[in-house]
Amino acid sequence: MIQLFHVFKQYGAEAPALSDVSLEVRKGEFVFLTGPSGAGKSTLLKLIFCAEPASSGQILVFGRNVSRIRPSGIPYLRRNIGVVFQDFKLLPERTVAENVAFPLEVRGQHPREVRGKVTQALRAVGLDHRAAKFPPVLSGGEQQRAAVARALVADPALLLADEPTGNLDLDRTFEVMALLEGANARGTTVVVATHDRGLLARHKKRVIALEGGRVASDGDSVRRAAS
C-alpha cells in the first residue's frame, strides 16, 4: 500500500525533517506513527499525501511512484486517501452535512447519491442528528467525528490521521479511535500519527517510531516501552 525507500525531506538550510526513511505499510494494516514533536510524523504523512514532494528517495502509494505523478494526477490519487487532521479542518460556514459531502461533490456524484452516503456516514459516527448544524456549535469530539465521517464517506483505501485525538479528552479519544478501528476492520489501511503514548498502550497495533527524522524503531517496542 505504502512503500518508502531512502526518503529525505529538507526545508531550506535546516536540518532534514526526514532522513533516509525506508518503510512499508501493507494493505489492511493499522499503523501508529509516533515520536516527539518535530520527529517528522506530519512531514511523512504530507509526503504520502503528495502535499509536498520528497527531497530525494522514492515513495510508492498504491504501487505508484508519487514523484512521477503529474500535478494534474494528484487529485485522483487523493480520492483514494482520507485524511483526518488534529484541527479538524471543517469549513465553519458550511453545515456538518455539507462538509461531509465535499469529497463526494468533488467526484461529481449525483446530489441524491451524495445525500444518501452523507446520511450513512453521519449515522456511522453518531452525528446524523447534527447534520444541519454548523461546526462551531459542535463540541471538539463531534467536530472530529465529522472530520472522520468526511474522510471515510468516499470509502477510501487509505486513511491518514494526523494527531486525530490531540485536542480531545479521553472519552472522545475512545470514540474517534473506535471509528478508525471500525474503518480498518472494513478493509481500510489506517496510518495514525500521534505522540500520545497512552493511545499506543491501549491499542495493540504496529508502531513506527520516528526520532530526528529517522525511523528509530518499527514494531511494537514503543508500545511495550509505553506499557
Place this chain on the structure above:
Amino acid sequence: MHRLVLLLRRAVDALRRGPFVTAVAVATIFVAVLLTGIFAAALGGAERLLSAWAGEVPVSVYLAPGADLEAARAAAERLAPGMRIEAVTPEEGLRRLRASLGDEASVLDGVGEGVLPAAVEARLPGMSLAQARETAARLRQVPGAAQVDFGATWLERLETLLRRGRRVGLVLLGLMTVATAVLVANTLRLAVYARRDEIEIMKFVGATDRYIGAPFLVEGVLQGLLGGALAVGALFGATSAFLPWLRAALPIAGRLSRADVLPGSLAWVLLAGGGALGLLASALSLGRFLRRV
C-alpha cells in the same frame, strides 16, 4: 446537467458570501466599461456628425466668367443623377453671402452685384465625405467649371483627426483593459485568499484545479456582466440626458439619435467586454494561487 447547476450554485453562493469583494470588483469593471463606452460613444457620435456635416455641405461648381449657367446646370444634372442641382446666379450668391454674414453684412456694402462667379450647387442630404469627393470629381467636367469646392480641406482635417482619435482610442482601450484586469485580479485575489481554507480542503479531498477554479471563473464572468450591464445602463441614461442638450446647442446634431451614439452592437460589445474582463481577472488571480496551494 447537475454539475452545471452545482457550479452555478457554488458561484452564486460565493458571491453572496463575499458581498464586499463582489461590490469592489463590480464597481471596478463598471468604471472601466463606462470609460470605454464614453470614449466609443463620443467617437461614434463624432463620426456621425462628420457624415452629417459632409451631407449638409453642397458641392459647388464655380463657373468661369461668361460661362452658360443653364448649360452648366443641365450638365450637372447629368453628371450627378439623383442629386438636387441648383443654379446660383452671381446676384443670388451675393444675397446668400449677405444673409450668412448676418450683422456683419455691412462689410459687403459697395460690393458690385457681379463680383461673385455664377455657380451650380449639388446637394444630397446625408451624403458621405467619400460621396462628396466622388461627386466633386465628376462635376469638374461641367462646361465652364473653374473650381469645384465642397469644404474638403476642413472635412478631411476632421476626418484625419477622427482617424487618429480612433487609433489613440484603441491603444487606450488596450492599456485600460490590462490595467483593469490587473486591478480586478488583485481584488479577486482577496476573494480567493479569503477562501484559502476551503480551497485547501477541496484539494485534500481530491478536487482538481478545474473543479476548484470553475466557480471562481463563473463568479468573475457574473461580476463582469453585472459591471458591464450597469455601465451600459449608465451610458443609456447619460446619452438620453446629453443628446437633447447637444441637439439644442449644435443644429447639425439635429438628426443625431441615441442609436448613432450608442448602437445596440456597442452595448452588446461593452456587456461582453465586461464579462471577458471579469473572466480574465479571475483567471489571473486564481492561476497563481492554485499553483501555490
